[in-house]
Amino acid sequence: MKLSDFYYELPEELIAQHPISDRQMSRLLVLDRKTGEIEHRIFRDIIDYLNPDDCLVLNDTRVIPARLLGRKEGTGGKIEFVLIKKIDGDIWEVILKPGRRARVGSRFEFGNGELRAEVLEIDDEGNRIVKFEYEGVFEEVLDRVGIIPLPPYITASLEDRERYQTVYARHNGSAAAPTAGLHFTEELLDRIKKKGIGLAFVTLHVGLGTFRPVKTENIEEHKMHSEYFSIDENASEIINGTRRKGGRVIAVGTTSCRVIETVSTEDGLVHPCEGWTDIFIYPGYRFKAVDALITNFHLPESTLIMLVSALAGRDRIMKAYQEAIKLRYRFFSFGDAMFIK
Numbered sequence: 001m002k003l004s005d006f007y008y009e010l011p012e013e014l015i016a017q018h019p020i021s022d023r024q025m026s027r028l029l030v031l032d033r034k035t036g037e038i039e040h041r042i043f044r045d046i047i048d049y050l051n052p053d054d055c056l057v058l059n060d061t062r063v064i065p066a067r068l069l070g071r072k073e074g075t076g077g078k079i080e081f082v083l084i085k086k087i088d089g090d091i092w093e094v095i096l097k098p099g100r101r102a103r104v105g106s107r108f109e110f111g112n113g114e115l116r117a118e119v120l121e122i123d124d125e126g127n128r129i130v131k132f133e134y135e136g137v138f139e140e141v142l143d144r145v146g147i148i149p150l151p152p153y154i155t156a157s158l159e160d161r162e163r164y165q166t167v168y169a170r171h172n173g174s175a176a177a178p179t180a181g182l183h184f185t186e187e188l189l190d191r192i193k194k195k196g197i198g199l200a201f202v203t204l205h206v207g208l209g210t211f212r213p214v215k216t217e218n219i220e221e222h223k224m225h226s227e228y229f230s231i232d233e234n235a236s237e238i239i240n241g242t243r244r245k246g247g248r249v250i251a252v253g254t255t256s257c258r259v260i261e262t263v264s265t266e267d268g269l270v271h272p273c274e275g276w277t278d279i280f281i282y283p284g285y286r287f288k289a290v291d292a293l294i295t296n297f298h299l300p301e302s303t304l305i306m307l308v309s310a311l312a313g314r315d316r317i318m319k320a321y322q323e324a325i326k327l328r329y330r331f332f333s334f335g336d337a338m339f340i341k
Contacts, residue, residue, distance in 0.1 A: 001282065003216065003217050003219055004301075005314060006219075006300060007300045008300050008321055009300075010325065014335075015330075015332055016330040023043075023185050024044040025042060026183050026330075027042060027043070028338070029041075029323070029336070031312055031316065049341060050195065051247065054198070055198030056192065056199055057201075057202060057260055058184075058201050059204050060170040060201040061170075061172075062173070062174065063169070064175070065143055066083035066148075068082075068083070070110035070115075071110075072106060072107070073107040079101055079102070081095070085207060091120070092132065094117075094129075095127055095208065102128050104121060106118070114145055115142070115145050116133040118131050151176065164177050164333075175207055175208050179334075180256075180337065200235040202229065204258065205228045214303060220282075226278040228274070231263055231271075231272055232272050239260065249289055249292075267288075268288050268289045282303070283314055292340060294339050295308055295337065296332065297321065297335055298332070299332065
């Protein structure tokens with residue numbers, strides 16, 4: 001398929017710049033992927049579409065303050081780091097701006113010298129491999145000197161860091177939030193559990209590859225960045241139990257979907273494991289484990305709109321997006337939600 005097949009015009013004012021005050025009060029577009037029927041609800045109504053014996057698969061990653069503003073040692077030149085991937089110990093892959101100031105051997109400091117870094121190498125894509133130096137616990141230092149990195153289409157500042165975290169975020173490591181989960185509150189999750197719906201937690205640390213544009217007109221030539229994931233025995237048992245009982249496995253977000261499709265066997269069962277995934281899901285893909293998907297509205301020509309098109313069909317997704325635009329839904333990370341059933 002062609003990249004242009006996934007393009008649509010979005011009025012800039014529909015890009016949500018702020019989260020709404022009550023997470024569960026986002027709008028919800030419900031799309032029946034078999035019939036194409038569309039309904040319009042409020043997100044808290046998602047419970048009406050969930051049945052006992054279904055399970056939700058949620059990504060419990062936590063966004064780290066991965067954006068660092070600092071200076072080059074010796075010259076004082078301003079620099080910006082965005083942490084992409086932990087390689088080993090204190091060695092990370094990072095994006096630097098401006099890159100010309102970051103040759104091998106260059107040193108930088110952040111937070112009045114509380115955190116320092118040296119460039120060890122430059123990879124094939126121009127990202128830097130750096131080693132950090134600090135005293136104490138890295139996560140605590142990062143929390144003091146780092147900034148939560150918002151997607152490039154959000155230009156407003158974020159007053160409350162926790163609004164870019166899910167209420168069930170546990171494991172530090174993401175450079176971006178699994179935004180489909182931002183609509184859930186503790187109270188809504190309690191109601192869902194009481195109805196007999198299972199909650200299976202997996203982890204996928206979202207990298208900035210999520211926002212990396214597809215540059216090849218033939219989408220099959222696009223290469224996904226790999227991201228770390230893990231799924232434990234408890235989550236596997238919940239998902240497999242749901243499959244055996246005839247319930248639906250419902251992924252909350254494209255990241256959860258990619259985890260379970262990575263580890264699923266042909267019969268839809270999953271197994272505990274951890275590792276790296278670069279799975280690229282686009283139309284023509286046959287889903288093995290995912291029956292339905294809760295998601296947000298995605299950027300034109302992105303790998304995420306390709307994934308939802310693989311599940312519901314490109315034409316139905318494009319029709320749903322046009323209706324959402326007509327009805328002034330809010331788009332992208334802080335925007336409204338879609339349930340593909």
